[in-house]
Amino acid sequence: MAPNMFVVVLFLLSIIPAALRARALPFELWALLIFALIAFGGSTLLSAFDRQFTPLVPVFCVWMGFVYTQVMHIHLCSNERLPSGETLRVSPLQTYIPGCLAK
Secondary structure, rough: HHHHHHHHHHEEEEHHHHHHHHOOHHHHHHHHHHHHHHHHHHHHHOOOOOOOOOOOOHHHHHHHHHHHHOOOOOOOOOOOOOOOOOOOOOOOOOOOOOOOOOO
């Protein structure tokens, strides 16, 4: 039960960036998403056994993998040096957006 919860939560969180950049995803993935949502909704309405969720896990993993690698871009850097060579001090609540540094 617990691993399924992580898959569902990550899947639901991946829908938001995908909806914001809908044109970045090919039609085939949207068709796969619609199929998976219909199957997931039907299985939860009828019976919510783990065995009915297991066939949908690869579909959700393909969706999440594409969204998290092709739609979202996460850049991590330390406080010492940026790739451009500039020094930046970032508080934990701020984010670094490339090209938005105040000089």
